[in-house]
Amino acid sequence: MRYFSVESLKGDEAGHWTGSYRARHRWHISGVECPRFGVWAGMDAFPSVDLSEVAEPALSEWKGPMSLPEYKRLTALVRPFVPPELPLYAGCTFGPMVGTAQGKFGPVTCWPSWEVVLREDAVELLKVEGLKGVIAVRMELKSRRSTMPALYELEARPLAKLHPDCIGEFKTPACDICGRPESFDLPPKRWLLRSTVPEGLDVFGVEGACLHVVSERFIETVQRLGPSDVRYQELPVG
Ligand SMILES: [Zn+2]
Known part of the structure; x- marks a missing residue:
């Protein structure tokens, strides 16, 4: 199986679609001010995680970075509601994206560069074709156009790792x-560490990197629905 990351079009590439949205996840953990490294926040989004049982207003307020004690209190409160295989750090967002949308969307949208959105018929086709690991959460978007198809955010659980040789010194x-994990700049030339590639899954993420990885089969399936304004960059396995 070959794997690819889903990427936005480059600035000079013309797209087919006009769709755009403004939305935020329903819950989030703000950035934290670490006494050693200063303010930091990651970018992981887990829309499938439901925090509606956690009665804590700070999770839905968009304020500046938190103190370390407040950060530790919040993460301890949220941890029991997050699957144990998922990381839980400053900057993590949860639940569906809520906001507004306009224009027409292709089968797959990658905008901003760290979000991947699927049109309803793409989600259905991937399901009918039996693809594995597709976690798609319906976005709660208001639109002036009543015929706009529903959009789903594609969740990328960070199950795989980049090969240490491509991360190198960065x-x-x-x-x-x-508790900030080891971090790295995304190397321009990158490949996956073979032993960490989850077997049989058509969608997954990469630890420490904001990448949505999809299989060749995923791309062939969604391309049957017409063009999408995305690029697929092959991620070799080594
Ligand atoms: Zn720290």
Whole structure:
């Protein structure tokens, strides 16, 4: 199986579609101010995680970074509601995206570069074809056009890892004060570490990187619905 990351079009590439949206996830953990490294926040989005049982207003308020004690309190409160295989850090967002949308969307949209959105018929076709690991959460978008098809955010669980040889020197060490994991700049030439590629899944994410990885089969399936304004960049496995 070959794998590809879903990427936005480059600035000079013309797209087919006019669709755009403004939306935020229903819940989030703000950035944290670490005494050693300063303010930081990750970008992981887990729309399938439901925090409606957690009675904590701070999860739906969009304010600046939190103090370390407040961050530790919030993450402890949320952890029981997040599947154990998922990371839980500053900047994580949860639940459906809520907002507004306009224009016409292709089968797959990648905008901003770290979000991948599927049109309703793409989600259905992937399901009918029996693709595995497709977690698509319906976005709650208001639109002036009553005929706009529903849109779904594609969740990429960070199950795979980049090969250490492609990350090389671009690393920031983990922090034992705030619990920030080791981080790295996304290397321009990158490939997956074979032993971490989840077998049989057509969609997954990459630890420490904001990437939506899809299989060749995923691309062939959604392309049957016509063009999408995305690029697919092959991620070799080594
Ligand atoms: Zn720290």
